[in-house]
Amino acid sequence: MASPNAAPPRAAARSLRDQPAAHLIAETPDEQAILVLHDVTKTYPNGKTALRDVDLVIPEGDFVFLVGASGAGKSTLIKLIIRDEIATRGAVMLDGQDVARLNRRDVPRIRRKIGIIFQDFKLLPTKTVQENVGFALEVTGTPHRQIAPAVARVLSLVGLSAQASQLPSQLSGGEQQRTAIARALVHDPRLIIADEPTGNLDPLISWEIIQLLSRINELGVTVLMATHNAEIVTALRRRVVALEDGRITRDELGAAYHRED
Amino acid sequence: MLSFIAFSLRRAWHGFWRNAVMSIAATATMVLMLVLLSTFFVVLSGLNAGLQFVEQKVEVVAELRDDAPDLKVVQLQQDIAALPEVASVEYIDKPTALAQFKQRMAQQGREDLTQFLDSNPLPATLNIKLKDPHQFGTVVQTLRARTDVVATVEEVQNLVDRVLTITNLLRTGGLILLGLVGLTVLFIIVNTIRLAVVARAEEIEIMRLVGASDAFIRWPFIFEGALVGLLGALITLVLLALGAAPLSNLMTRFFEILPLELGSLSRNLAVLVLATGIGLGTIGSWVSVRSYLLK
Numbered sequence: 001m002a003s004p005n006a007a008p009p010r011a012a013a014r015s016l017r018d019q020p021a022a023h024l025i026a027e028t029p030d031e032q033a034i035l036v037l038h039d040v041t042k043t044y045p046n047g048k049t050a051l052r053d054v055d056l057v058i059p060e061g062d063f064v065f066l067v068g069a070s071g072a073g074k075s076t077l078i079k080l081i082i083r084d085e086i087a088t089r090g091a092v093m094l095d096g097q098d099v100a101r102l103n104r105r106d107v108p109r110i111r112r113k114i115g116i117i118f119q120d121f122k123l124l125p126t127k128t129v130q131e132n133v134g135f136a137l138e139v140t141g142t143p144h145r146q147i148a149p150a151v152a153r154v155l156s157l158v159g160l161s162a163q164a165s166q167l168p169s170q171l172s173g174g175e176q177q178r179t180a181i182a183r184a185l186v187h188d189p190r191l192i193i194a195d196e197p198t199g200n201l202d203p204l205i206s207w208e209i210i211q212l213l214s215r216i217n218e219l220g221v222t223v224l225m226a227t228h229n230a231e232i233v234t235a236l237r238r239r240v241v242a243l244e245d246g247r248i249t250r251d252e253l254g255a256a257y258h259r260e261d
Numbered sequence: 262m263l264s265f266i267a268f269s270l271r272r273a274w275h276g277f278w279r280n281a282v283m284s285i286a287a288t289a290t291m292v293l294m295l296v297l298l299s300t301f302f303v304v305l306s307g308l309n310a311g312l313q314f315v316e317q318k319v320e321v322v323a324e325l326r327d328d329a330p331d332l333k334v335v336q337l338q339q340d341i342a343a344l345p346e347v348a349s350v351e352y353i354d355k356p357t358a359l360a361q362f363k364q365r366m367a368q369q370g371r372e373d374l375t376q377f378l379d380s381n382p383l384p385a386t387l388n389i390k391l392k393d394p395h396q397f398g399t400v401v402q403t404l405r406a407r408t409d410v411v412a413t414v415e416e417v418q419n420l421v422d423r424v425l426t427i428t429n430l431l432r433t434g435g436l437i438l439l440g441l442v443g444l445t446v447l448f449i450i451v452n453t454i455r456l457a458v459v460a461r462a463e464e465i466e467i468m469r470l471v472g473a474s475d476a477f478i479r480w481p482f483i484f485e486g487a488l489v490g491l492l493g494a495l496i497t498l499v500l501l502a503l504g505a506a507p508l509s510n511l512m513t514r515f516f517e518i519l520p521l522e523l524g525s526l527s528r529n530l531a532v533l534v535l536a537t538g539i540g541l542g543t544i545g546s547w548v549s550v551r552s553y554l555l556k
Binding site: 082104105108109110111112114116122124135136138139140141143144183187 | 264265268463464466467468469470471472473474475477478
C-alpha cells in the first residue's frame with residue numbers, strides 16, 4: 001500500500017479477492033445465494049468511506065449475525081441491500097439481481113422480497129396491530145379480501161392473534177417487536193433483515209425475539225441480524241460476520257461474538 | 262386499480278382533516294383567488310360585449326349643410342363610397358331624419374315636441390359604415406375637406422377608442438393581478454401538502470421499506486391537493502350563486518343593450534372556476550410531493 005506506484009498492485013489485489021467470492025458461489029450450487037456482496041465500497045458524498053472492499057455471500061436459508069461497533073458500517077451495509085443507498089463500487093446482488101442496476105420503478109418489488117425489523121419497531125401509533133401488519137399489504141396493492149387472511153396467518157405465527165385489535169401503545173416492547181416481525185413476514189420475504197431488534201428490549205424478551213427469528217429461519221427464510229448483543233450471538237453459535245471500520249475482519253461459522261483465538 | 266384509487270382517496274380525505282387548519286387556510290385562499298378570477302371574468306366579458314356592441318354601431322356621420330346643392334351631395338356620396346375602407350354610404354335627407362327622430366322619441370315614450378317647430382331643425386346626413394371600425398382617418402379627412410357640403414363630422418370613433426383602452430388596461434392589470442394571486446395560491450398549496458407530507462414522514466418511510474410503489478405514496482397527496490381545489494371551487498360557486506341574483510339585476514340593467522348571454526356566461530364561469538381550482542390544487546401538490554420523493 002505504501003508503494004509509490006500503487007495502481008498495479010491494487011488491481012492485482014482486487015483480482016485475487018475476486019476469486020474467493022466466485023469460488024464461494026461455485027461451492028454452493030444447490031443453495032442459490034440469496035445475497036452476494038462483491039467488492040463493495042461505499043463512500044458518502046461527505047467523503048466518509050463507510051464500507052471498503054466488502055465481499056459477502058449469504059446462501060438461502062442461512063442465519064447470519066452481523067456484529068461490530070457503532071460506525072463500523074452495519075447500517076450502511078443494510079442500506080445498500082435494501083437500496084436505500086447505492087454502492088460507490090462493486091455489486092450488491094439480491095436473489096440474482098444487481099440492486100444498483102434496478103430501475104427506480106423496480107425498487108419496490110425487490111423490497112418486497114425483504115422484511116426489515118428495526119430497534120425502534122417503526123409501528124404506526126394510530127393503527128391497531130392488525131392494521132399495522134395489513135398496511136404493508138395495503139400499500140403494495142394487495143386486493144382487499146386477501147389482506148385479512150394473510151394478516152391472521154402471520155399474527156398467529158408470531159403469537160399475537162389475541163392482541164390483533166390493540167394499539168401499539170397497549171403492547172409491551174416484545175409484543176411491539178413481534179408485530180413488526182409479523183409485518184416483515186406478511187409479504188413472504190426471502191430475507192429478513194433485523195437491525196438491532198433486541199436493542200430496546202430486556203434480556204428475557206430479547207430471547208423470545210431471537211427464538212421467534214430462529215423459528216422463522218427454520219421455515220426457510222434467510223435471516224441477517226445486526227446486533228451488539230454478545231450474549232445471544234455467543235450462545236447461538238451461528239455464522240458471525242464482523243465489521244471493523246468498514247471492512248469484514250471475520251466471517252466464521254458457529255462462532256462467538258468476540259474472536260476466540 | 263380500484264383498490265388503489267379507493268386507498269388514495271381515503272388517505273387524501275384523512276390527510277385533509279388531519280391537517281385541518283392548514284387545509285382550511287389553503288381552501289380559503291383558493292376561494293379568494295377564484296372569486297377574484299370570477300369577478301375579473303364577468304367584468305371582462307361585459308366589457309368585451311360592450312366593445313363589440315359599440316364597434317357594430319360605429320359609423321362616421323357627416324352632417325350636411327342645409328344649403329348644399331343636391332348634385333354635390335350625390336358626388337360626395339359617390340366619392341366616399343369609392344374609398345376602399347368604406348362598406349356602405351347611406352344618405353338620410355332632412356324629412357327622413359325628422360321621421361327617424363320622431364320614431365325614436367315615440368319608442369322611448371317621450372312626448373313629440375317637434376310638432377311645435379315651424380321648420381325642420383335636423384340636418385341631412387351621410388351615414389358611412391366602415392369595413393374596419395379602426396380605419397376612419399381617410400374618411401373623416403375627406404369629409405372635413407368638403408366644407409362646401411359637410412357641416413360637421415361626428416366622432417363616434419372616440420368612444421370605441423376609450424372602451425378599447427379601458428378593456429386592454431383591465432385585461433392586462435387583471436391578468437397580472439390574477440397571476441400574482443395564482444402564484445400565491447400555488448405556493449400555499451405546495452406548503453400545505455409539504456406539511457402533510459412531513460406529518461406523514463414516518464408512514465412514508467414504512468411504505469418505502471415494505472415496498473410500496475411511488476404511486477401509492479404520491480397519489481394520496483395529489484388527491485389531497487385536488488380536494489382543496491375542488492372544495493375551494495365548490496365554495497366559490499355557491500358564493501357566486503348566492504350573489505348572482507342581486508348581481509345579475511345590476512348586470513342586466515347595465516348590460517341591457519348588450520348582446521350578452523347570461524346562460525353561457527355562467528356555464529363558462531363554472532367550468533373556469535372548477536378547472537382552475539382543481540388544476541392549481543393538483544399542480545401544487547404534484548410539485549410538493551415530487552421534490553420530496555426525488556430525494
